[in-house]
Amino acid sequence: MSAPAESIAAPDDDLDGAQQQPWWAKLVGGSSIWIGLILVGLIAAFAIVEPSSFVSIANARNISTDAAILLVLATGQTFVIITAGIDLSVGSVLVFAGVMSAKAMDWVGGDGTGTIVVGLISALFFGGVWGWVNGFLIAKANITPLIVTLGTFGMALGAALVITGGIDEREIPYDLIDTVGTGRLFGEVPWLVVIALVVAALFGVLLAKTRFGRFTYAVGSNAEAARRAGIGVDRHLIKVYMVAGTLAGLAGWLSLARFGTTTIGGHSTDNLQSITAVVIGGTSLFGGIGSILGTVFGVFIPAVLQNGFVITGVQPFWQQIAVGAVLIAAVYLDQLRRSRNR
Amino acid sequence: MTAGERTPLLEARGVVKSFGRVRALRGANFTVFPGEVVALVGDNGAGKSTLVKTLAGVHSPDEGQLLVDGEPVDFNSPVDARAHGIEVVYQDLALAAELPPAANLYLGRELMRRGLLGKLGFIDDKAMKRAGDRSFHDLGVRIQDTNAAVAAMSGGQRQGVAVARAVMWADRVVFMDEPTAALGVVQTRNVLDLILRVRERGIAVVLISHNMPEVLEVADRVEVLRLGRRVARFERGNVTMEEIVGAMTGAIEHKENHA
Ligand SMILES: Nc1ncnc2c1ncn2[C@@H]1O[C@H](COP(=O)(O)OP(=O)(O)OP(=O)(O)O)[C@@H](O)[C@H]1O
Numbered sequence: 120m121s122a123p124a125e126s127i128a129a130p131d132d133d134l135d136g137a138q139q140q141p142w143w144a145k146l147v148g149g150s151s152i153w154i155g156l157i158l159v160g161l162i163a164a165f166a167i168v169e170p171s172s173f174v175s176i177a178n179a180r181n182i183s184t185d186a187a188i189l190l191v192l193a194t195g196q197t198f199v200i201i202t203a204g205i206d207l208s209v210g211s212v213l214v215f216a217g218v219m220s221a222k223a224m225d226w227v228g229g230d231g232t233g234t235i236v237v238g239l240i241s242a243l244f245f246g247g248v249w250g251w252v253n254g255f256l257i258a259k260a261n262i263t264p265l266i267v268t269l270g271t272f273g274m275a276l277g278a279a280l281v282i283t284g285g286i287d288e289r290e291i292p293y294d295l296i297d298t299v300g301t302g303r304l305f306g307e308v309p310w311l312v313v314i315a316l317v318v319a320a321l322f323g324v325l326l327a328k329t330r331f332g333r334f335t336y337a338v339g340s341n342a343e344a345a346r347r348a349g350i351g352v353d354r355h356l357i358k359v360y361m362v363a364g365t366l367a368g369l370a371g372w373l374s375l376a377r378f379g380t381t382t383i384g385g386h387s388t389d390n391l392q393s394i395t396a397v398v399i400g401g402t403s404l405f406g407g408i409g410s411i412l413g414t415v416f417g418v419f420i421p422a423v424l425q426n427g428f429v430i431t432g433v434q435p436f437w438q439q440i441a442v443g444a445v446l447i448a449a450v451y452l453d454q455l456r457r458s459r460n461r
Numbered sequence: 462m463t464a465g466e467r468t469p470l471l472e473a474r475g476v477v478k479s480f481g482r483v484r485a486l487r488g489a490n491f492t493v494f495p496g497e498v499v500a501l502v503g504d505n506g507a508g509k510s511t512l513v514k515t516l517a518g519v520h521s522p523d524e525g526q527l528l529v530d531g532e533p534v535d536f537n538s539p540v541d542a543r544a545h546g547i548e549v550v551y552q553d554l555a556l557a558a559e560l561p562p563a564a565n566l567y568l569g570r571e572l573m574r575r576g577l578l579g580k581l582g583f584i585d586d587k588a589m590k591r592a593g594d595r596s597f598h599d600l601g602v603r604i605q606d607t608n609a610a611v612a613a614m615s616g617g618q619r620q621g622v623a624v625a626r627a628v629m630w631a632d633r634v635v636f637m638d639e640p641t642a643a644l645g646v647v648q649t650r651n652v653l654d655l656i657l658r659v660r661e662r663g664i665a666v667v668l669i670s671h672n673m674p675e676v677l678e679v680a681d682r683v684e685v686l687r688l689g690r691r692v693a694r695f696e697r698g699n700v701t702m703e704e705i706v707g708a709m710t711g712a713i714e715h716k717e718n719h720a
């Protein structure tokens with residue numbers, strides 16, 4: 120029952136003025152700016168060590184193409200983690216959606232735009248269905264997200280294996296590979312990268328500026344308070360997991376375009392990679408805090424490390440060690456920030 | 462001004478609510494008349510907060526009836542209670558700590574941008590912050606940086622945010638579940654003054670408090686809850702602190718008339 124400090128503080132009768140911060144103060148106050156500076160620092164360091172091969176358009180293209188599909192997954196993962204949840208199923212959902220997309224395109228036949236669009240819609244649909252399953256079990260059956268998505272992680276991959284008999288589908292329309300997979304906007308920027316950045320930008324705006332985003336933060340910050348404020352918490356959670364599932368579906372379609380095959384065996388660590396990226400980007404595993412901009416940085420830091428180590432001739436295995444250390448540091452900083460606040 | 466002649470604004474009759482084997486409310490009655498300040502008192506665990514949550518649509522009663530203006534109502538969610546102009550300062554405050562105060566004031570009722578952007582779901586954070594700053598100013602809630610998250614604020618400031626939210630939206634009744642528990646002397650004074658100002662606007666206030674001098678100062682009536690039932694009702698001026706405490710603890714038995 121101690122008197123709070125503000126009772127002593129001089130009254131501040133100024134309504135507007137004074138409190139207005141310049142735009143950069145907000146940026147510096149947020150944690151994404153530090154992550155961004157680390158990314159810039161890494162790029163600068165590699166550029167100094169190996170200017171000729173690291174600093175080139177071709178290399179920037181390599182890095183961002185490698186990061187593009189992960190960025191799509193991590194965008195959905197950001198929403199989920201802000202609700203204080205987790206989605207371990209994204210990689211398997213990617214595979215399942217890719218398989219269904221390939222089957223659908225095979226079934227329609229041909230090589231044209233129509234076929235490709237059917238493939239896209241199937242991928243989004245089947246991704247969304249897995250997302251709904253996750254969200255429904257988490258919100259309505261009250262099972263913890265870790266267990267639900269660990270379950271669907273196995274189920275979605277198992278289902279993909281059952282459907283394909285364990286053999287990768289390679290009948291992908293050539294036009295898809297040629298345009299989305301390897302094509303470039305203005306002959307320079309890979310379409311994969313363009314699509315991933317557009318997705319990140321759209322969902323970044325959704326998160327930061329809309330009611331959907333506000334509810335996402337509120338649910339993660341205090342679900343009971345959100346409920347009492349009249350927010351349909353269960354429905355919102357289902358929607359958020361559907362966002363993550365649908366984006367994993369999109370990633371599945373992008374992956375078909377990039378590799379020309381369903382790559383069934385190649386996504387077992389996508390979940391951990393996307394979680395790593397989101398957490399490095401300053402999103403809190405406790406919920407209620409995070410941003411897509413941070414996630415973009417969080418996706419690129421491991422990608423730049425990987426590429427930089429290869430180019431500078433460091434054994435690339437060091438990348439895993441470095442990324443792990445950055446991850447732990449990011450979570451430590453988050454905890455510091457929280458304990459200072461409470 | 463005798464209680465029996467007016468239609469209560471809000472009434473609970475014979476409300477039963479159990480949590481597993483804990484029977485929090487055992488046929489509780491409660492009455493709020495228009496424009497009055499009524500104190501709801503009782504020992505720890507008497508069921509005060511449970512009763513408030515029931516009247517706010519957070520819990521649905523196992524048995525019993527809620528009435529607004531004498532008409533039976535069912536509150537299936539807090540939204541239903543709000544639609545009748547009922548707002549609550551919860552004992553746990555129910556704030557989203559990671560969000561700034563203005564976002565909490567408007568939680569679930571966000572101001573939308575005008576025109577197409579609004580239809581697309583864009584919210585107007587600037588307008589909410591402006592309105593929030595103004596209402597904190599009016600209520601004397603001192604917050605140094607209204608851009609910072611609620612988590613960064615003192616207990617008293619948080620309580621101020623929760624009170625401001627309830628007062629801002631209430632049309633008919635504000636429940637305040639121990640609104641002064643974390644407050645210093647000056648802030649407690651502010652909240653008590655605020656309660657009287659809210660009453661001047663014709664809005665009823667239900668004050669839950671363990672602080673008897675505070676209760677005696679502002680309440681027009683006092684209702685006492687004990688072990689999940691209403692055991693006594695007092696009018697202002699006809700009651701001493703000893704009588705209230707006696708009813709709370711069961712030392713003095715009163716006739717509760719189940720009208
Ligand atoms: N959500 C819940 N789940 C289980 N038991 C509960 C729940 N809410 C309240 N109870 C129980 O119901 C009883 C009444 O609790 P309530 O919070 O209404 O008391 P109160 O009068 O507000 O007490 P206080 O003065 O300590 O705030 C207590 O025994 C409490 O343990």
Ligand SMILES: [Mg+2]
Pocket residue numbers: 509510511552638
């Ligand atoms: Mg209580």
